[in-house]
Amino acid sequence: MVGSSGTATTDAVRELKQLLGSRATDAAAVRDHHSRGESYHAPAAPDVVCFPRTTEEVAEILKLSARYQVPVVPFGAGTSLEGHVHAIKGGMTIDLREMNRILRVSAEDLDATVEAGVTRLQLQKALRDTGLTFTVDPGADCTIGGMAATRASGTTAVRYGTMRENVLGLTVVLADGRVITTGTRARKSSAGYDLTRLFVGSEGTLGVITEIIVRLHPRPEAVSAAVCAFESMRGAVETVIATIQLGVPVARIELLDETQMDAVNRYSKTNYAVAPTLFFEFHSDSDRHVADQAETVQALAAERGGRGFEWATRLEEREKLWQARHDSLYADLALRPGSRAMVTDVCVPISRLAECIVETANDNRSASFPIALVGHAGDGNFHLNCLLNPDSEAELDEARRLNERLVMRALAMGGTCTGEHGVGSGKMKFLEAEHGPALDVMRTIKRALDPDNRMNPGKVVQI
Secondary structure, three states: OOOOOHHHHHHHHHHHHHHHHHHEEOOHHHHHHOOOOOOOOOOOOOOEEEOOOOHHHHHHHHHHHHHHOOOEEEEOOOOOOOOOOOOOOOOEEEEOOOOOOEEEEEOOOOEEEEEOOOEHHHHHHHOOOOOEEOOOOOOOOOEHHHHHHHOOOOOOHHHHOOHHHHEEEEEEEEOOOOEEEEEOOOOOOOOOOOHHHHHOOOOOOOEEEEEEEEEOEEOOOEEEEEEEEEOOHHHHHHHHHHHHHOOOOOOEEEEEOHHHHHHHHHHHOOOOOOOOEEEEEEEEOOHHHHHHHHHHHHHHHHOOOEEEEEEEOOHHHHHHHHHHHHOHHHHHHHHOOOOEEEEOOEEOOHHHHHHHHHHHHHHHOOOOOOEEEEEEHHHOEEEEEEEEOOOOHHHHHHHHHHHHHHHHHHHHOOOEOOOOOOOOOOOHHHHHHHHOOHHHHHHHHHHHHOOOOOEOOOOOOOO
16 A cells, blocks of 8 residues: 655655656646646645656656655546546556557558557647547547546437447556557457456556557548527437438537537637527538438437527538537636536436436425536536636535436436546546445555556546
């Protein structure tokens, strides 16, 4: 168990500076920057921040961590929402931003190998002339390593899957400094335990991901988008369910409630109806097929209170639409200047989505602060953006109670406490209810790979 003394930490910092020079720093401003993500959780600063450039340097850092029994926290772009990067036990933060090389792109095999610090938009820019795209789109410009560590997804998961489906293999540095590779570039394998899936979603608690082999997809030749407002939230969600059950291969279905639409209009200077709304996107290899998909969904919406589609077929129109969706959190914060958002993240079977959302809306009706709903409805995943006064402990307590009732509601419906944000420290208390005895198996794996509990301690499972 980690129990590093001040002397041990001081010695570790001294050796890190000898190893990395100026790329290891205990400057207060740098430590403060690495004390938080984008969540409501209290900041917690590390003792030192390292900026390695190679897997070998990461391995040396982990060996120092083992020698001095100092905790390690991996850090990507700092966009996490559940306290993943907070150094709640102090120690070393490993910022992977300088490991930002795209090592290989194979258009023939539809895959690429990247270092962990490569960002999503950096990869998309590198793929611009290949006819390929990396489809996982959480909205923020996260690092690929961070996305793998949290098993991220986003708006396009309904068609292309999450990071779980789009990571083929990894290079990982273990707690003792050993370097392993998992998976291969082959499309399938039956060779041993699936260690890739073990580390995808492990949130830095089992090792530090330094390289990722990602799956690529052909860029669709025909794309169309649409916005449709509804008379009721139930009608909007029932349209989503009908679309999925009918097998329409829609690329994105995003759900926004009336509070969210009001925020979007104010922030993005749009004039959408202030009503429960679906944003759609359709991909195919022909304009005719895209039109067929859209016409099918339009008919389903009309039967369920849809007020007509607003089409966005030109690239600039689509980019404006999806930028407005991606800016939804900033739009919400602008509704209550000075507020800080607590963002929830449940996912339920698609057949229970309408019930879960309606019950949640009724439960939240008397909240003392604004709440906006936005979700990846095609996956049964939705978020509440609770806009809190950062100086009000009463509002934070109220938001936590509402979130706990939401999570227990989702679990009772066969869902999960987190569809894509991960556990961090914020969702740990719900894992017993979700996993039962399987949580002990997770602890066994954690102890086997990290017996000293140095890897991002206090996250995912309590040891």
